[in-house]
Amino acid sequence: MAGAAKGAWQPVAQAKAYELVVDRIEEQILSGALRVGDRLPAERDLASMLGVSRAAVREAIRSLEAQGVLTSAVGVGRDGGTTISSLPSQALTRFLRLHVALANFPMPDVIEARVMLERGSVRLASRHANPEQLAQLRALMEAMAAPELPREQFNELDFEFHIALAQAGGNTLVADMTTAIRASMRAPILGAFHRSGDWPTLAAALDRGHRDILAAVEAGDGDTAAAAVEAHIREAYDLLLYSRDE
Structure with a gap:
């Protein structure tokens, strides 16, 4: 897994879960654990790590994509997944x-x-x-x-x-x-x-x-x-x- 170790992804409260997912991703970026080009864990894995629904993760990713922080691509392997934007x-x-x-x-x-x-x-x-x-x-x-x-x-x-x-x-x-x-x-x-x-x-x-x-x-x-x-x-x-x- 690129970026932060699994232990860095701690479960979050369910209230406004997608906003808390956004907060966790931002924390990883601000700490330097995630950098431009790093790939986030798969949606299912991230939801499990943070203790939230996949819908909350999906909404958080859409929010950060709209801000230009994340880029998502369909596919598997090196060309697929969600990465930290290379155009900050x-x-x-x-x-x-x-x-x-x-x-x-x-x-x-x-x-x-x-x-x-x-x-x-x-x-x-x-x-x-x-x-x-x-x-x-x-x-x-x-x-x-x-x-x-x-x-x-x-x-x-x-x-x-x-x-x-x-x-x-x-x-x-x-x-x-x-x-x-x-x-x-x-x-x-x-x-x-x-x-x-x-x-x-x-x-x-x-x-x-x-x-x-x-x-x-x-x-x-x-x-x-x-x-x-x-x-x-x-x-x-x-x-x-x-x-x-x-």
């Missing part, structure tokens, strides 16, 4: 993105969170970005400057630019959190783009911000890059807020 980063991004979108946080709170995250990530990018990452950022920036670019495409490129900046910093957690927050704003930002009465002026202002950020990152100047990204985010918010109120 994507799961975290999806989880955060949905919760940011559903929680209806006040926009100023979201902006402050973006500023804190992206100031840190561009400082890191100024030190760690490699030539390929810088080339990708420049290509995204130039693509956004194309005349007659549809607003939908501009929004997608802008999203990719900010995510690429975060990824160039080399901090996976910061990149995932930046992705989640920016992704949760995709629809509101696009709506503001469409409501803008002067799209060329708005697009030009965003382009200037991107160029200031990238120039500082390419120069290895983390302080200037941090100041530039904060100015860009705040200016964009002010412009989008004005568009929303028109």
